[in-house]
Amino acid sequence: MSDNAVASPSETTEPSAHDHEVLAELTAPVPEVGDGGPEMVQLLTPEGQRVESTEYDHYVQDLTDDDLRGFYRDLVLIRRVDAEATALQRQGELGIWASLLGQEAAQVGSGRALRPQDYAFPTYREHGVAWCRGVNPLNLLGLFRGVNHGGWDPNEKNFHLYTIVIGAQTLHATGYAMGIQRDGDVGTGDEARDAAVIAYFGDGASAQGDVNEAFVYAAVNNAPVVFFCQNNQWAISEPNERQTRIPLYQRARGFGFPGVRVDGNDVLAVYAVTQQALNAARSGNGPTFIEAYTYRMGAHTTSDDPTKYRVSAEVEVWKHRDPIERLKSYLVHEKKADQEFFDAIDREADELAATVREGCLTMPDPTGESMFDHVYVEPHPLVEQERREFVDYHAGFAAEGGH
Amino acid sequence: MTTMTIAKGINNGLRVAMEKDSRVVLMGEDIGKLGGVFRVTDGLQKDFGEDRVIDTPLAEAGIVGTAIGMALRGYRPVVEIQFDGFIYPAFDHIVSQVAKMRARSLGKVKLPMVIRIPVGGGIGAVEHHSESNEAYFAHTAGLKVVCCSNAEDAYWMIQQAIETDDPVLFYEPKRRYWDKGDVDETTAPRELFKAQVCREGTDVTLVAYGPMVKTCLQAAEAAEAEGKNLEVIDLRSLSPLDMDVLTTSVRKTGRLVVVHEASTFLGLGAEVAASVTQQCFYHLEAPVLRVGGYNLPYPPSKLEEEFLPDLDRVLDAVDRSLAY
Numbered sequence: 233m234s235d236n237a238v239a240s241p242s243e244t245t246e247p248s249a250h251d252h253e254v255l256a257e258l259t260a261p262v263p264e265v266g267d268g269g270p271e272m273v274q275l276l277t278p279e280g281q282r283v284e285s286t287e288y289d290h291y292v293q294d295l296t297d298d299d300l301r302g303f304y305r306d307l308v309l310i311r312r313v314d315a316e317a318t319a320l321q322r323q324g325e326l327g328i329w330a331s332l333l334g335q336e337a338a339q340v341g342s343g344r345a346l347r348p349q350d351y352a353f354p355t356y357r358e359h360g361v362a363w364c365r366g367v368n369p370l371n372l373l374g375l376f377r378g379v380n381h382g383g384w385d386p387n388e389k390n391f392h393l394y395t396i397v398i399g400a401q402t403l404h405a406t407g408y409a410m411g412i413q414r415d416g417d418v419g420t421g422d423e424a425r426d427a428a429v430i431a432y433f434g435d436g437a438s439a440q441g442d443v444n445e446a447f448v449y450a451a452v453n454n455a456p457v458v459f460f461c462q463n464n465q466w467a468i469s470e471p472n473e474r475q476t477r478i479p480l481y482q483r484a485r486g487f488g489f490p491g492v493r494v495d496g497n498d499v500l501a502v503y504a505v506t507q508q509a510l511n512a513a514r515s516g517n518g519p520t521f522i523e524a525y526t527y528r529m530g531a532h533t534t535s536d537d538p539t540k541y542r543v544s545a546e547v548e549v550w551k552h553r554d555p556i557e558r559l560k561s562y563l564v565h566e567k568k569a570d571q572e573f574f575d576a577i578d579r580e581a582d583e584l585a586a587t588v589r590e591g592c593l594t595m596p597d598p599t600g601e602s603m604f605d606h607v608y609v610e611p612h613p614l615v616e617q618e619r620r621e622f623v624d625y626h627a628g629f630a631a632e633g634g635h
Numbered sequence: 636m637t638t639m640t641i642a643k644g645i646n647n648g649l650r651v652a653m654e655k656d657s658r659v660v661l662m663g664e665d666i667g668k669l670g671g672v673f674r675v676t677d678g679l680q681k682d683f684g685e686d687r688v689i690d691t692p693l694a695e696a697g698i699v700g701t702a703i704g705m706a707l708r709g710y711r712p713v714v715e716i717q718f719d720g721f722i723y724p725a726f727d728h729i730v731s732q733v734a735k736m737r738a739r740s741l742g743k744v745k746l747p748m749v750i751r752i753p754v755g756g757g758i759g760a761v762e763h764h765s766e767s768n769e770a771y772f773a774h775t776a777g778l779k780v781v782c783c784s785n786a787e788d789a790y791w792m793i794q795q796a797i798e799t800d801d802p803v804l805f806y807e808p809k810r811r812y813w814d815k816g817d818v819d820e821t822t823a824p825r826e827l828f829k830a831q832v833c834r835e836g837t838d839v840t841l842v843a844y845g846p847m848v849k850t851c852l853q854a855a856e857a858a859e860a861e862g863k864n865l866e867v868i869d870l871r872s873l874s875p876l877d878m879d880v881l882t883t884s885v886r887k888t889g890r891l892v893v894v895h896e897a898s899t900f901l902g903l904g905a906e907v908a909a910s911v912t913q914q915c916f917y918h919l920e921a922p923v924l925r926v927g928g929y930n931l932p933y934p935p936s937k938l939e940e941e942f943l944p945d946l947d948r949v950l951d952a953v954d955r956s957l958a959y
Binding site: 610 | 660686689691692694696697700701702703704705706707708709710724727728731732735736737738739740741742743744745747776777779799800801874875876878
């Protein structure tokens with residue numbers, strides 16, 4: 233028996249394993265954190281300073297102060313909904329949640345660039361895009377609560393169901409764009425008619441065959457689709473360098489269409505770059521690849537533990553690039569919004585969060601029999617037989633007085 | 636009545652479907668000018684244009700993935716997979732997206748698409764060109780799976796599949812593509828998801844689909860010379876299964892032999908045997924027997940005649956069934 237084994241806790245002076253980890257992190261050099269490089273389009277610095285751009289100013293010059301305040305409202309509200317959903321997961325009300333924390337500007341900037349007739353194909357993290365399209369946040373929660381697999385009508389808001397299989401939706405988006413071409417809704421010059429598709433995916437998905445096939449199909453068909461990659465630096469635990477040897481936006485060139493990197497935490501720049509790409513698509517000039525350079529501030533999902541694979545110093549660097557703070561600084565500096573406005577938005581966010589919470593807690597569970605609905609459009613004898621058996625089986629318990 | 640091959644039957648059926656509905660588009664590798672490696676789409680691009688008969692890049696996940704998008708936009712894509720063994724890159728889209736989209740959307744979305752697959756062996760091909768993978772898809776809820784065996788069904792079933800609002804995998808018996816048959820082009824003789832008794836008999840029921848229907852009909856003819864009266868059922872629909880036709884027949888004959896090219900382990904024959912046994916237990920005079928490919932990777936073509944069921948192996952099973 234060793235001495236340690238009989239020592240009382242108060243006599244133990246050895247630091248714990250956890251202390252070792254903390255010390256190691258504190259003394260470790262701050263990792264190199266990429267800033268997107270000189271090619272990255274930026275209209276607002278992290279400090280909220282407006283940067284001029286001869287190429288992109290054009291796309292934001294018509295934005296009114298109301299529009300800018302609207303962006304701010306979108307960013308704050310969707311972050312608040314996201315935080316509420318994370319809390320609901322922690323309280324056992326959602327099975328899992330994929331947080332968009334840090335990526336609000338990439339989603340709101342691109343989402344607000346869409347016209348009603350455009351179509352968005354999301355991953356499972358595009359809560360901000362869903363918000364911009366007018367999809368009720370509760371629809372998103374239904375999936376993560378296990379009530380349904382999405383279940384909203386994609387054609388109501390031109391926002392497809394969340395796609396969990398990584399990258400698969402880029403092909404669906406491309407095919408949808410090929411349909412738009414065949415409908416003649418490209419290049420007519422009619423702003424209410426010409427349509428484009430936007431396909432969302434992440435840096436991890438860029439390795440998928442589907443995504444690369446989507447690039448090929450879009451290119452050879454000159455399809456009106458914008459590939460919008462949120463490079464949040466991490467594919468669960470794997471950093472960019474496990475996915476690519478060149479900046480992602482440069483891949484587009486090899487497929488035969490333009491690629492551009494934009495500061496994904498700069499809502500103005502994202503809005504401008506996405507406008508440009510959507511305009512090109514709608515007018516018949518084919519696909520564009522946008523790499524929105526951003527950062528996943530939280531875990532991959534609520535089941536993940538990022539402390540196992542990345543250091544907090546990196547997160548700290550990105551905190552200084554926060555998309556909401558930079559727009560707020562800009563609005564304040566330019567006197568486009570006052571404290572009263574910011575307070576009102578915070579109140580609205582709290583009210584929205586309360587509504588979302590209430591809606592989540594009161595969301596009815598589906599009935600057992602409902603799983604037999606909607607497997608097929610037309611009747612299927614096996615499904616109907618099993619439905620009858622299911623109903624009879626449960627009716628047997630009711631007849632016995634049980635549940 | 637017009638006489639045509641199975642390949643021509645499908646070709647004519649596609650043509651009619653495209654004339655009827657401008658939302659029907661064909662997608663696949665080499666289906667345009669070439670008319671597909673089996674010429675099933677011969678002449679269609681010339682008549683309907685490159686926007687409706689789309690020569691796709693050589694990437695099967697891309698074909699099915701973009702077809703999903705086309706269907707979401709309101710089109711009715713008919714996809715050609717060049718050979719059975721090349722469908723696997725598209726497997727994820729078929730199983731995870733095509734099959735589930737309706738349920739995921741709680742009925743808000745439908746995917747009326749047809750995936751055409753030349754199936755089976757017997758043509759002396761190199762590997763990956765002779766596979767029978769229908770069970771993977773019949774196993775998948777949300778898909779419907781059919782297989783034609785003759786020119787008339789080829790002509791009508793492809794049209795019916797295209798008109799179906801659910802996704803349909805349409806298997807074509809590639810070694811029978813050039814078999815001729817009479818086709819009544821005025822009215823569809825039967826519904827898509829129904830089995831057909833193509834030869835009536837009393838002693839043993841043979842059930843097959845696609846390329847093996849002809850083998851079973853030949854076996855029944857040979858057996859007749861020996862005084863055995865075999866009933867032959869063409870299953871036609873692999874999912875859903877038409878259990879009524881199957882059980883009616885088995886209640887009459889009391890004996891069932893299922894024949895397919897696919898390996899028997901967990902093949903369609905396993906499901907047929909289980910379901911028939913469950914529904915006709917007291918009518919069975921013998922266990923349901925299966926004749927199929929051995930449970931091996933498809934062999935080199937010099938061996939495929941040994942691997943695939945043939946008339947003699949079918950009759951051997953008939954004799955074993957009758958011996959119970």
